[in-house]
Ligand code: C2E
């Protein structure tokens with residue numbers, strides 16, 4: 001398809017872009033029914049304590065089992081859901097499922113755990129942050145499941161909070177006061193002012209995978225090492241815990257432990273998987 005741009009000028013057709021647009025359109029219109037039909041599911045990826053290797057909890061990561069396209073990752077549909085507003089009911093569904101799952105793990109643990117009950121991390125999109133129901137929905141979900149607020153960590157990306165005014169921070173503050181942890185996700189990618197951290201009601205920094213990747217080479221780039229070391233020491237001096245994402249090798253894990261990071265997540269420990277897997281990992285860990 002070549003569009004006539006008037007006169008004898010022609011724009012070249014881009015069939016790939018067209019296909020992408022069609023899929024995007026198709027996915028967007030299918031989203032609301034997908035939620036009604038139960039096509040979404042959640043995988044859980046363990047969060048591991050770097051000091052002793054124990055599983056402390058998991059991050060909930062949503063997937064879409066599309067009837068034609070198979071399993072789609074969140075990068076394919078979260079932006080569409082944000083654009084159409086479906087992210088609010090979808091995000092609420094993810095939160096409810098995840099909190100119930102945490103409740104089930106805790107029941108299975110039966111209080112016999114060595115390192116405390118498993119915790120659950122759930123991603124929040126910027127649209128959920130500005131939605132007036134966020135605090136009440138979260139309170140209701142926790143109450144219905146019988147889960148204490150301190151079992152929950154909400155992950156908000158650094159870019160969502162850049163330049164955030166007090167109105168945007170108010171619901172997060174209320175949640176933090178209740179005992180919900182707030183994590184700053186993908187930290188280090190958003191060029192936020194480090195001094196700004198003091199204003200934010202966050203208790204955890206999730207260092208972006210790009211930092212972990214730079215620990216891949218041995219010896220790692222000394223400047224990268226210094227940067228991570230600096231972020232960790234700043235975080236700790238502000239009473240923030242540091243989690244690292246994307247740990248794929250033992251060498252990275254060692255390096256990040258030496259640099260003082262607290263918790264890690266990545267394929268080296270486990271890929272995201274079904275909830276039973278997480279419980280198995282936590283159990284093996286507690287008994288073995
Ligand atoms: P994120 O919150 O930064 O999640 C971490 C992503 O890194 C996940 O991708 C995870 O599967 C991937 N990952 C974990 N370990 C490794 C590793 O060792 N190596 C590599 N290369 N990747 C690793 P995923 O599941 O595709 O999710 C992508 C993003 O989608 C998430 O990034 C998060 O921002 C968003 N997302 C996922 N679930 C939800 C949700 O329920 N609500 C919202 N609003 N966003 C979500």
Ligand code: MG
Nearest residue numbers: 059123155185
């Ligand atoms: Mg996250």
Ligand code: MG
Nearest residue numbers: 185186206245
């Ligand atoms: Mg992240």
Ligand code: MG
Nearest residue numbers: 186208209245
């Ligand atoms: Mg990330």
